[in-house]
Amino acid sequence: MSILRIYARLAVASLRAKMQYKLDFLVNTLLWGALTTADFLMLAAIMLRFERVGGWDIYEVGLLYGMAWIATGLYRTFASELHNFDQYVVHGEFDALLVRPWPTLLTLLGRNLEPHRLGAVLQGAIILGLSARHLLAVGTLDRFGLVYVLASSFFGALIPFSLSLITAAFAFWVVRTGDLLTFTIHAPISASQYPLTIYPRWLKTLLLSVLPVGFINFIPVQYLLGKGGGPWALVFSPAVAVGFTLAAYGLWRAGERRYQSTGS
Amino acid sequence: MAPIVEARELTKVFRVAKDRRGLLGAIRSLFSNEGREVRAVDGISFSIDAGEFVGYLGPNGAGKSTTIKMMTGILHPTSGEVRVEGKSPQRSRREVVRRLGVVFGQRTQLWWDLPVRDSYELLAAMYGIKSREYQATLTRFDDLLEIGAFLDVPVRKLSLGQRMRADLVAAWLHRPPVVFLDEPTIGLDAVAKARIRSFLQEINRTEGTTIMLTTHDMDDIERLCTRVMVINHGRLVYDGSLEGLRQAVGAPSTLRIEYAAPPGTAPQGPWTLVSWEGNVVTIAFDRSRCTAADVIGRLGQYGEIRDVYMAEPDIESVVEQVYRRG
Amino acid sequence: MGAYWLLAKKAFRRNMQYRASHMVNNAASAIFGFIYIAVWQAAARNAGAGEYTAAVMARWVAFTQVMLWLAVFLPHGLGIPEAVRTGAVSLEMLRPVDFHLLVISRELGTVWYNAWFRSLPLALVFALAVGVHVPQRPATYPLLACAVLLSVYLGLCQQYLVGISSFWTVQARWAWQLVNTCQMVLSGFMVPIDLLPPPFSYLARALPFAPLLYDPARIYLELSGAEALAWPAIWAVLLTLICRSLTAKARRRLEVQGG
Structure with missing residues (x-):
């Protein structure tokens, strides 16, 4: 409990620091909004023209898209320091985290929140809402399904978070990890906005194992919409998210020990 | 009385990898044993009693920072061990650092964009300092270092001297029995240096804080330290009084x-x-x-x-x- | 002339040092390419959108991924923001060479490097995966060459404008993000601009981003002829004028304020 209290104190402090730069916040909100809108525009262009992708209609894909963006937006909001973590190792700033009597990950995450990225969560939620309304009306999705989808979007944030934590932990070995992010976060998240069935087998396997973004949305939604899978999908997805997070944290701890034994 | 800080046969060997560029290069060097070994700290032993004020000297690259980093649990020694109040900062990092204060002169540990007071409140929460104690400590440090004038100024707007004073208070806020200072007077003018020195002297005398100080400034040593350790090429080449050092050198x-x-x-x-x-x-x-x-x-x-x-x-x-x- | 050539060669050599890590970027580009190709295959399987059939779109995606490294993925602001920050820019502007030409030719070295070490390997990967489109009409080849040159030049000019904005603002990053977002969605990358929903399709046609990818891709796939070069050419002239007038303004600012 005290861990949460400390995190909250740090998080509030980081927001107060942010508020000194109101123009930055405004412009960043607008630019990040433009980027997510642009991203949606590409999907909309394809879906409006062709109506179906791999047997999924625009509302069904909208569900996937909304969930992926809620999860990603939450991760980017709360774990932005993790996203660029290699800088801490490059400049030896990790030292400052080690001299505090709390887990390094806690103090790291508390250093910087990026509320301007909540716009992505909002956009994801709107698209998810519109899609779900239609799917409820035509009876493809039931009320339980809707609740599950909402809960899963938030739970799903654990998956990009863990992927990012793993990438950050790599920095303890290879120092610079900026290039790796494309593989571990950007590309998998882009891929998760469409039904995984459209991808070549090797890519699909990858997205359900090493880079398990399929469990953010595709696996449970596939079952909820009656497109395959079984009820196990509903239990399995959050279990994967939690298990993967624990494994990622284990790697982080190992990396931390390595940092301490090799120095910067 | 058992010493409060102890180092036994402390050794740190860095492996300097052959310079390879880029990510692939870094991955490759993970699996190769190429590179040479650098013994940054080479079998150092010392023990410090509670209340001592120790100056730690040595030219750049002699191993000063590496020693401090091992004393504070940031780095693991390759061999040998560190004890602070009888505990290893490596094995029980969080427990030990709670009882330590650390100042790195080159970079602040305060929140850059927040008023100094906010940083202190955050640290008070992190170290679980009770509100009344916190107030008392702050008042006392205001007397010693006159930090009251800039408590509500964001750290980024402080002068170097003010920032260093603010950082020193931050290191002492939780009343640690042991404090490590790495170049606390670097880049400061004579007035600011004098102020910091008198603070350190006072706090060492009244609180009995054990202080280990690295510096390049001979005056720092002369005015503050009762004991001097000199390190060169990773080895302790002198450990004794300042007078002894002078005589040894002449x-x-x-x-x-x-x-x-x-x-x-x-x-x-x-x-x-x-x-x-x-x-x-x-x-x-x-x-x-x-x-x-x-x-x-x-x-x-x-x-x-x-x-x-x-x-x-x-x-x-x-x-x-x-x-x-x- | 010699000075410009020398700078381009230096930029090429500088990039050469990092070619191992650039291969990692290439692999990432290839993965993105495969994702987009799979999306298009799934969407346009039964009926494509007119001329954009599934087969055409696979090559479209491959071609634009390759072109990105020549016209879009260029150094942010062509290194001008750093030069402004460090003050080195006043030295560069004082040299008896044309600043706009100097920066553009220096970065042509980067583009030339990208062509060999990023675009070519990517093109080979995609050729193996989805095949190569070989233009049938002989006239396509000179047209494509012109389209690619215009695309590279316009891409460089857009980054140049981002860079020159740092004379007036410390946040050139914002200008870059804006330009980059436009370059992603309004250039024909992944989605041909005429397939975008209405207001965006007109906007995309009017702005100087479609000449980066859309026009060269249509010429390469022989969906358009020489007429597709007109608009890029007009924009090349316009952007040149804008770049040069802003350079003059920046120089005056430098002379008045001393950097």
């Missing part, structure tokens, strides 16, 4: 005297004449054999002194001397 201090008029003869005394040009005379003398006041008094017999300039041997040369002898 490095000459330099004195330049400007007379009102050129002296009639070359000044003679327990020193060596370095130069004599018109009314300016420069001599070198050994501090372990006579005091500066004595030397100046004797030089005064050769004419009216208008100005005196004295230069102490710099730390690099002191350490080099010690190293050559030790």
Whole structure:
């Protein structure tokens, strides 16, 4: 409990620091909004023209898209320091985290929140809402399904978070990890906005194992919409998210020990 | 009484990898054993009693920072061990760092964009300091360092001297029994240095805080430390009193005297004449054999002194001397 | 002339040092390419959108991924923001060479490097995966060459404008993000601009981003002829004028304020 209290104190402090730069916040909100809108525009262009992708209609894909963006937006909001973590190792700033009597990950995450990225969560939620309304009306999705989808979007944030934590932990070995992010976060998240069935087998396997973004949305939604899978999908997805997070944290701890034994 | 800080056969070996560029290069060097070993710290042992004020000296790259990083649990020793209040900062990092204060002169540990007060409140929460204690500590430090004037100013707007004062208070906020200071006076002017020195002296005397200080400034050592350790090439080459260090070195201090008029003869005394040009005379003398006041008094017999300039041997040369002898 | 050539060569050499890590970027580009190709295959399987059939779109995606490294993925602001920050820019502007030409030619070295070490390997990967489109009409080849040159030049000019904005603002990053977002969605990358929903399709046609990818891709796939070069050419002239007038303004600012 005290861990949460400390995190909250740090998080509030980081927001107060942010508020000194109101123009930055405004412009960043607008630019990040433009980027997510642009991203949606590409999907909309394809879906409006062709109506179906791999047997999924625009509302069904909208569900996937909304969930992926809620999860990603939450991760980017709360774990932005993790996203660029290699800088801490490059400049030896990790030292400052080690001299505090709390887990390094806690103090790291508390250093910087990026509320301007909540716009992505909002956009994801709107698209998810519109899609779900239609799917409820035509009876493809039931009320339980809707609740599950909402809960899963938030739970799903654990998956990009863990992927990012793993990438950050790599920095303890290879120092610079900026290039790796494309593989571990950007590309998998882009891929998760469409039904995984459209991808070549090797890519699909990858997205359900090493880079398990399929469990953010595709696996449970596939079952909820009656497109395959079984009820196990509903239990399995959050279990994967939690298990993967624990494994990622284990790697982080190992990396931390390595940092301490090799120095910067 | 058991020592509060102890290092036993402390050794840190860095492996400097062959320089490979880029990510692939980094991955490749993971699996290769190429590269050479650097013994940054090589079998250092010492123990510090509670309340001691220890100066830790050495030229750049001698292993000072590496030692401090091992003492504070940031780095694991390759071999040997560290004990702070009997516990290993490596094995019980969080428990030990709770009882430590650390200041790195080069970078602040405060929240850059927030007022100093906010940083203190966050630290108070992190170290679980009770509100009444916190208030009392803050009042006391305001007396000593006059931080009250800039408590509500964001850290990024502080001058270097103010920032260092703020950082020192931050390190002492949780009343740690042991504090490590890495170059706390670097880049400061004489007034700011003096202020920080008197604070350190006072806090060491009244609170009994054990302090280990690394510095390049001989004056810091001279005014503060009861004990000096000198490290060079990763080895401890001297550990003892400052007086002992001086005697061991006998490095000459330099004195330049400007007379009102050129002296009639070359000044003679327990020193060596370095130069004599018109009314300016420069001599070198050994501090372990006579005091500066004595030397100046004797030089005064050769004419009216208008100005005196004295230069102490710099730390690099002191350490080099010690190293050559030790 | 010699100075410009020398700078381009230096930029090429500088990039050469990092070619191992650039291969990692290439692999990432290839993965993105495969994702987009799979999306298009799934969407346009039964009926494509007119001329944009599934087969055409696979090559479209491959071609634009390759072109990205020549016209879009260029150094942010062509290194001008750093030069402004460090003050080195006043030195560069004082040299008896044309600043706009100097920066553009220096970065042509980067583009040339990218062509060999990023675009070519990517093109080979995609050729193996989805095949190569070989233009049938001989006239396509000179047209494509012109389209690619215009695309590279316009891409460089857009980054140049981002860079020159740092004379007036410390946040050139914002200008870059804006330009980059436009370059992603309004250039024909992944989605041909005429398939975008209405207001965006007109906007995309009017702005100087479609000449980066859309026009060269249509010429390469022989969906358009010489007429597709007109608009890029007009924009090349316009952007040149804008770049040069802003350079003059920046120089005056530098002379008045001393950097």
